[in-house]
Amino acid sequence: MSSIYRRDSVIVVVRPVDERCNLSCEYCNAAVHANSRAIMSRETLERIIVQASKPDYRFVQFVWHGGEPLLAGLDFYKAVLELQQQHFGGNFAAGRCENVIQTNGLLLSTNTLDFLEKGGFWIGTSIDGPDLSANRYRFQGRGAETVLKKTLDACRSVRARGLSLLTISVIHDANFYRAEEMYHFFCKLDDILAAQIRRSCGCFVKAFLEGLGLGVRNIQ
Template identity: 30%
Template sequence: MKKITSFVLKVASRCNLNCSYCYMYNLGDNTYLSQPKFMSIETITIFAMKLNEYCIRNDVKYLQIVFHGGEPLLWSMDNYKKSVEIFTKTIKNVTFDFALQTNGVTLDDKWCQLFKNLNIRVGISMDGPKKHHDKYRVFHNGKGSYDKVMTAIERGKKYGFNSILSVVNLDISPEEFYDELKNLDVQNFNLLLPDGHYDNLPDGFHSDKVNTIDHTPYADWLIEVFKIWKTDTNRPMIRFFRTLIELIMGEQIGDQMLGTLTNGVAVLETNGALEVSDSIRACYEGITRNNLNIFNNSIEDLHDDPLFEIYFNSHSMLNEKCINCLLSNICGGGFLGNRYSNENGFDNPTIYCYDTIKLVSFIQNDILSSLPNDINNSLEIHSLDYAEMVHEINISTSSKIDKSIKNKLNSFKSNVKERNITC
């Protein structure tokens, strides 16, 4: 049974920064221009009513509400107070997890106190040392935002906000990156791989070398960071590594990037449109658009959206190589948006396929080499050879992809206009 338990609310469809890699504004999709700048309280009210009905019908007991944008701090303080009150009064018998992801540049004490009072967890985005952060995360006048973000991180710590999110930037050396991370002195850190796909390659990939055995720029970088992190006796939690380690050890966990769990995440746009995860927008203009709107539809209607079906099941609706891959329980074929190509739609391994194989092989072998033999013998994992694994996925055809799944994955290679979208 499909269940959506996490809702990303695009409370502002504009941003006070102009980050060069932003999937909202600078990667393939300009449909935000037709959106209202802010979500109204009327939209929140209707959404909360529909969400209450959805929770009752689908026996949802836990709800994550993520305030997002654009930049969510462009929304008013009053709107946050009203929204949390509307949600908690309208929807009974669920446990709420309120969260917010900000670029931090206007996060002052008033905001911090408000979020603490409303029990909203705050995550701040930053991208490494000043010269690197300021290259990408810039204001509309081109000025870097590093100093303001650092002030926000320091301020946030006083209120217990300890969560930082960074996009991997290969221009930063792993040592420099880790030094910066330690300087921040935060406990909870996560790394994101850059958006991108076969027809819009992430930085650092060479088009003639993608998924060739010696071209694994992200694995090479991450392995070096992993080595430093592992030897640090006072290491912060890096969720990306932790998730990989837990998956290697057989835990049933994961997210939209890794593992085999379903992705019960939906997005509510400022105008009430109900859509699939917005980072898939980096594939092409309008790919997430459908005809659904919270004013006219129930939340269950999203279950029938063909893109939502693929996104929700993205770790089980796999390309044939992934089906035959020994690491599919860990990798899950990767994040759906990283699987896109104009030629095959989502019927590809992730653009980070070889990087994933190399990184997982390294970490798995490292775990094994750290443990005594008697423990190793009792574990259900064994050492991996990166070259052999790559060879294996390229020759193994023992399992075939289901035809209807292949057709569904391929159906997204065409232009959005063919999906008959009217809003």
């Protein structure tokens, strides 16, 4: 994914279902859109891909975001691959563009993972730590433990296929003081994050956390 840092590269963030989501995290306003069923039209999708496929850019990364982007259904992402092949042509197969889908993991069924793996999608997931305490504002109310388990199981399923898993996390008052534990948790989930920290910014992360009195002792 290093190609995205080139000056002639671009990241295109697309929200096919806007902010609609199957979770209602306390720090998010997705619940406001819970009753929406709108999905981006094929016409709008094609306009985005056509614009991104212009020769101005040598590399394009599409990030499918939300809300929960998998609520758009697999037919939507089949159209994504079809239109990218059509408008990027041979450059699509040669790696001129790539797709990242940022999901909470709850819809990562075996069938969905099969499709995403075959289609060459990078998979990102959102989780705030290893347990309910760290996910206090994400998984709430009855069934929270089940939802956390489903998310962690989805992460393990991605890794079991030999795929790299990208992770994003909200740092808040219930997890920031667990810096070392969080660091090791995410390194186990996200080998790209681990490699980047070890290779390029380990000293910075270590100094930052130690400045907070929360130092990670073993960044290696």
